[in-house]
Amino acid sequence: MSDLAPNFVVRPFRPSDEAAVYAVCLQTADAGRDATALYDDPALPGHLYVGPYLTLEPELALMLEDGFGVCGYALAALDSHLFYERFQREWLPPLRGRYPTPNGDPSIWSASEAVRAQFHAPDIFWPEPHADFPSHLHIDLLPRAQGQGNGRVLMDTLLTALRQRGSPGVHLGMHVANARALRFYTRLGFRELARRGKTLYLGLHLADER
Numbered sequence: 145m146s147d148l149a150p151n152f153v154v155r156p157f158r159p160s161d162e163a164a165v166y167a168v169c170l171q172t173a174d175a176g177r178d179a180t181a182l183y184d185d186p187a188l189p190g191h192l193y194v195g196p197y198l199t200l201e202p203e204l205a206l207m208l209e210d211g212f213g214v215c216g217y218a219l220a221a222l223d224s225h226l227f228y229e230r231f232q233r234e235w236l237p238p239l240r241g242r243y244p245t246p247n248g249d250p251s252i253w254s255a256s257e258a259v260r261a262q263f264h265a266p267d268i269f270w271p272e273p274h275a276d277f278p279s280h281l282h283i284d285l286l287p288r289a290q291g292q293g294n295g296r297v298l299m300d301t302l303l304t305a306l307r308q309r310g311s312p313g314v315h316l317g318m319h320v321a322n323a324r325a326l327r328f329y330t331r332l333g334f335r336e337l338a339r340r341g342k343t344l345y346l347g348l349h350l351a352d353e354r
Contacts, residue, residue: 147293149292152292152294155207155209156207157202157217165198166190167190170183188259189259195235200221201219201220206218212288215286216286216295216298217282217298220302220306223279224278244260245260245265277313277348277349279314279315282316283298315348318343333348335347
């Protein structure tokens with residue numbers, strides 16, 4: 145396993161981290177870039193991309209922290225099928241009550257409207273073969289934590305946790321424009337499974353990484 149850069153630590157998620165995790169999500173939500181200007185409610189991307197994991201599978205939520213606070217995270221769901229069932233049954237109903245369905249032509253929706261629409265009609269997809277890649281994950285780091293080996297340590301730690309829980313493989317979705325992320329995942333051994341719109345899906349056989 146690679147070493148963390150000086151002054152960084154990886155640790156389990158604590159409930160008090162939630163606001164910081166939402167902030168990291170917002171600051172990386174535009175294909176890895178800061179999306180603060182895109183959302184009229186800064187919590188929107190966090191409600192969709194990180195909140196469900198912190199609530200439904202906190203044992204698979206890892207924090208990267210430095211002297212300034214949380215600066216990255218890696219989140220996973222062990223069984224995507226079960227996770228998305230709970231996501232729709234437990235996580236989305238309260239959000240539907242807070243955020244109405246947007247109106248008008250979806251092709252011209254703002255980023256905020258597109259996320260609100262997901263609360264009411266989630267676009268859930270995971271690539272074939274499902275049995276080979278049942279787990280999925282997300283990882284995001286702020287710029288100050290990038291390029292120092294921290295992402296590799298986060299991924300190694302999370303992949304080890306999934307492997308110890310018996311997962312045969314994991315997948316992730318990333319924006320096709322995020323070339324930096326693609327290079328990172330490719331170096332870790334991920335390979336392309338599918339493309340869908342602007343999302344590229346990559347998978348890794350965990351049994352191959354023992």
